[in-house]
Amino acid sequence: MQEPIVGVLALQGDFREHVLAVRRAMNDLNYPVTLVKTKKDIEPITHLIIPGGESTVMSKLSIVHQSEENLRKKIIQKHSEGMKIFGVCAGVVLLSTEIERQSENDPFEGLGLIDISTARNAYGRQIDSFEVKLRIKDFNPKDFHGVFIRAPQIISVNSPDIEVLSTHRDVTILARNESVLACTFHPELTEDSRIHKYFLSM
């Protein structure tokens, strides 16, 4: 297998934690990871992580202030050429086809790269953020420590091509299709790199 060329979308959010998580997953403290801010940065990437943060902010920064060929279009193009994408929390919202509970003041469109409907901040405000032990399909039976921070929910999976890998309270929290992995909680805030490993082998 070829070594993945990893990029983390670094417009806003906890992108540095993902760089460290990738290095843990690759067992290499110096594994090169590109911070992607412009369309030029994304060119060589085979595996892109869209981190947690504010989806409205990342959406805007990937469209506005960029030239005609903006970063958003470039992500869609690279995906069609085979780039794998891992969306975490806000990243899941950005990747989805349909978004509910948008701000009326500032709605935005998803990238539509995984056919799911998401609802933003669906568990409530920060005070409702929580930690919980999870089970993930096909992973070794050790619990995964789930950290949910103003998390979105995947309220429906709209395609038979999507495999649900984990649920909590009957809501899908980890799902994938051929090229996109969507995770509503934050594996990068734990020491457990199994989900990052899983993504890097996609």
Place this chain on the structure above:
Amino acid sequence: MKLKDYWDYRHIGEIEKDGEIKGTVKVKYGFADMLKGGVVMDVTNAEQARIAEKAGAVSVMVLDKLPFDVRKVGGIARTASVDKIREVMGAVSIPIMAKCRIGHTYEAKVLEAIGVDLVDESEVLTPADEERHIWKWPFHTPFVCGARDLGEALRRIEEGAAMIRTKGEPGTGNVAHAIKHMRRYLNGIEHAKKLYENNDGQQLMATARTLKVSLDTLIETCRLGRLPVVNFSAGGIATPADAAEMMLLGADGIFVGSGIFKAEDPENRARAIVLATTHFNDPAKVLEAQEMIDEQKTMFGIETDKMELSMQERGADI
């Protein structure tokens, strides 16, 4: 409550229900992590909050008056009206912050009960307790506190702050104090780190005493080579270049108080500051951001050596 539980104070804010644990240190610190690289904007009403959200603010801070006006009006500055906070919460989908007075535990409890996402125990408001800050660990809501140097920052972290920001000098449009405070953190950490690496335990302990913090917290800071929580910059940031300068000095993100809505071009300026914060290491992008604003429309600054009220000194020695 058993004494043993009380002394496990980092976990005292946790509530467990059906296997889900809320109010943990991880979710409080993690919330601050998600704000990184972003700009938090001070607003006084829903309309300003909408402008901030549209411009790409990562969060808005609700105040009764902007820091510039707090200075001008004088008197006692307190937390914002409940109605106003609710109005802003209903207007935008990004997280909401609100300020309470230093040491005013009950103002913070009210803000938590309203459901704000983060509480700023702020020197912009008139301190309510001259001897103590709020004991922040029992709260489920994360806190941010201002600090002028490493000791102050670590003391606030030991009280439970999930996020630190430079105090700067609020409401002045003068970035010099924010720069000074950021440098003090960096120098303080560098100094302590050297002692740690040289295994000079005696001097490290003496440093902890000078900073009025525990040795454990100082050692953790040395190991990390940075503050143990997210570190933003605030106090006097008025232009995109100011924001980029603070990011270049190592800030994780930016608070803009009076700088946006005391300027005459708030929409453009808000967008420009977001752009410069994200692309701080790309001068061409910061230039693009500077082009979006007009210096003639920047807030009228205050010369900090001639002002009557130094907000940064509030709560600094405790």
